[in-house]
Amino acid sequence: MIEVSAIQGLLVYLGLMGLGLGAAVAWDAWRARRQEWQVSNERLVRCTRCSCAFIAERTRRETDCPRCGARLSVGGRGGRSGYQEQT
Ligand SMILES: [Zn+2]
Numbered sequence: 001m002i003e004v005s006a007i008q009g010l011l012v013y014l015g016l017m018g019l020g021l022g023a024a025v026a027w028d029a030w031r032a033r034r035q036e037w038q039v040s041n042e043r044l045v046r047c048t049r050c051s052c053a054f055i056a057e058r059t060r061r062e063t064d065c066p067r068c069g070a071r072l073s074v075g076g077r078g079g080r081s082g083y084q085e086q087t
Helices: 002-040
Strands: 042-046 053-057 062-064 071-073
């Protein structure tokens, strides 16, 4: 009798450990993604045509202005950024 309850206790303990670990992993992934979104992977772009400021992903080289649809180059440091006429 006491063996069964010990095994059940162990199983419950392992289950809780697994749940805790899963929650920790999910939390860490969520936090990392959120941090990435806030800090590293985006960039403020100002449209040179309509002066609309918006956020674009840094990984993209070009993006479209959400207001007027102008094609803008996101550009890195020292890069040429600005409005390019699209044919
Ligand atoms: Zn614009």
